[in-house]
Amino acid sequence: MDLANSPPWRLPKPLLKTEDGPALPIALNLLFVLALAAVGNWQTTLAPDSLLLASGLCGLWRIHLQSEGRSWAWSSVLASAGFFGLLLPISSTPDLHALQFFGGAAIVYGMTWSFAVFGRDEILRPLANIAFLLGVAVFAPAAAILSAVLISVLFFVVCRWKFETGRWWDTALLIFTPAVFAALAIYGLRWLGLRSVYSPEISALLPNHYVVSVGSFPAIITQLYASFVFFAAVVLLRLIKSEIGRADLALMIIIGLLMLGAVSGKSTGVGIRDVALCLAVGGAALLSALPAKPKHEAAL
């Protein structure tokens, strides 16, 4: 076979069509979810508030997908699949504090999406989103705090590296001011001793709480198989479309850290559910961040 003169390898055409692209992860995901459900891995203890919040979150995702240029049908399919395949299994855990959990999901989604689209068409809005979400993340679960802190720090680096955002402290002020205000509100009042105020789960950020136990990883991967496949499919899709970048990398680091936290026990405040949340919500955000139209069309 003459490799030098052979035509370049191409992916099957349907996969490259923008509208058809998301079919791959969705189809794979649904397949695995159904398979897992068949073997009884589906936890069926559903709290009404969790159900409500999960459907609300998926509804918002559907709106976001459509506002980003996806068709009505595909937005609905993706959101439904996200609901049944990803969020519902996660949210069916009995010990869940629903509002905080889904608040954390929204923060991870918003930050990942903003980081992924930053600099494509918009600069200021992703910056404002990330700064605001970082401020809110102070009140969120450990996984959201970890994601928010890591993404905002990476965001700061990217801002300094690639964009004109003033002097370094100007950039820092623009990204971290809301978080500082939120932290001041919490710690200032605690210091004054006037009220018992919510305490952020910052233990997830402290490295000395992490005790690596390599043997626990396969168990996590097996338990979160569907979420991993979904996430991998999204990353693969972004790779194929040459859209993979800093946000994907950030999310992989976050997931890695969360897995470390999850296997390190309760001292970190991170559990398997947090890993699943980041896989599902982060993957969804990366999927939303894919341009609805190919680059050359957008340029036209």
Add this chain to the structure above:
Amino acid sequence: MSPFPQPDEELKTRAAAAAAGAGSYEARGDRVSVYQHSETAEEPRFRIGELLVEAGLITAEQRDEALRLQKSWGSRLGDIVLAMGWVKPLRFYETLAAHFGLDFVNLIEQPPDETLFMPADYGTYAQHLFLPWRKSAGVLSVATAEPDSQDLRNYWRGRTDVCFVMTSKFDILWELQRVAGPEFSKQAVFHLAHSNPQHSAQQVVTRPQKIVGLVGAIALALTFYWQPLWSAIVLNAALNSTLLICFLFRAFLCWLSCSENTGMKITHEEVQALSNADLPIYSVLVPMFKEPDVLPILAGALRRMDYPRSKLDIKLVLEDGDYETIQAAKDLALDATFEIIRVPRSQPQTKPKACNYALRLARGKYLTIYDAEDKPEPDQLKKAVAAFNRLGELTACVQSRLNYFNPEENWLTRMFTLEYSLWFEMFLPALDRMQMPIPLGGTSNHFDIAKLREVGGWDPFNVTEDADLGMRFAALGYRVGMVNSVTYEEANTRLGNWIRQRSRWLKGYMQTWLVNMRHPLKFFREVKSRGLVCLHLFVGGAVLSGLAYPFMMIPFIIWVITGTSALKPFYPYPVFLIGITNLTVGIGCLVYLSMLAAAKRKHWKLVWYALTTPVYWFLHSVAAYKGLWQLATNPFYWEKTVHGLSKLTTVEIAQAASQN
């Protein structure tokens, strides 16, 4: 016999003009029949350009340049040479009279017979630059500055007892103001109050509003008498909640404006695509009061505008007793694009009244207002025309963005710049995107002049006539758009001056809110829920936050820090939560939104200063209370903002004076 050529003759005339390839003045010599009653009528021998060169008024090079500009601008050659300042207007009009075979009259020396003036036609005289001059032997002599004007012909069509004499445009405007000035002045003050009293702030508070206010005050007093603690708690919670909603609304507007797609963008290519020949006459009003020093800067800024100068109708609107500024304007010997309008003395002595007066003399299709120290971006007028073309028929106004050219002068100018950036880069474009009414900024608002006249012009009794006009446009079904062009102004450098200006603004906002709340249901039907939200949260919210900020925050902060038991009963847990949210979210919003505004304008050095926004808001509160006091005691008083205090302005004044 008609004094005008018959249609076929007119066609021939136009054809001849087209064939000659020249402007209208010089190519219509065969229309001598128009001037049949003039004893000196004779057929012009040359084109006006040749005549001007022959008379030594312009050089051959200037004539050639004027002809070149004529092809590009589509204006008459005479307008071009006047606009370029190459010839003295008096000499030009004398030459033009000779060209058309008309007598030239100096209206100052030979004033018109005022009894011939028709008050209902004052506006027409101003628009089309003619006046009935004198009547003799049954023949009416009409003095005109544009003898070839189609409008002039239309107006006098069918009249055989009319002849024409030539005069200058400035003589006409001068005499018209002398005769019609009192009437114009009266209309400028009372037109809106008489034609549309519901929208006039002449009456500050209406009787039903007084009754509602009184009943509310009595009810509040009674509840405080019977249940002082619970009344204080409910009032506290209500005010805190309202403030929180206002803060969140502003944060949402800011978030919208963070997008690159918010606000209309007219590109450089769109501006370039506009044909100069198709551009309409643009009126520019510059109301001034005791600002002689900044006149040279203004003249320079307006001369730099990228717009055919022959199509600019710039009016320096000066108060009759302001001799210094009038003299300074005369001393500058500005070209014929500039006209001086002297507004007769009357009360209230406000900028909107002066603008209303000048509106009656404006000849443009569009009109804009600049303050004396303004520096608009040169392509602003063209961008406004492009915006009107794009936005469609229902657009009454296009607002440009305002910012400051001296942000780095002191803390106050930095904070003012941050605030203006927030206002014009974030809030107003977001209101535009949400199709909410836009409270207009003080200057650089570009109007469709017909619609401006239709709504009755500005309210002279409202001291933020611009914001009021924005709401009135919305109530009458018109749209206001934002355009991506900036006018740079001088930020206040002195605290006293800033307080004066801000107290006027907030007093005007109070007036605007009260005017629109006279008939809340009617207003709601007119502007729908979006307009109502804008009025309450944006206009009312600005006043309320200024008034309530110290009242809400200081006791709360004292209680949080000292834990004094005297205030504790007023802060049960729900109120505490709202209070703490206000304290952190509200102040955080104020600070962070200012940072974002600085980032949007790329004022990076100001980001840091946004941290001092809470202090700036205390000044805002001082001004709010002053405004409230004035609303009660002196509602129509116009707190004059002194311009020209900036160091940069001082330098520029010297430079501009040397150039002029």
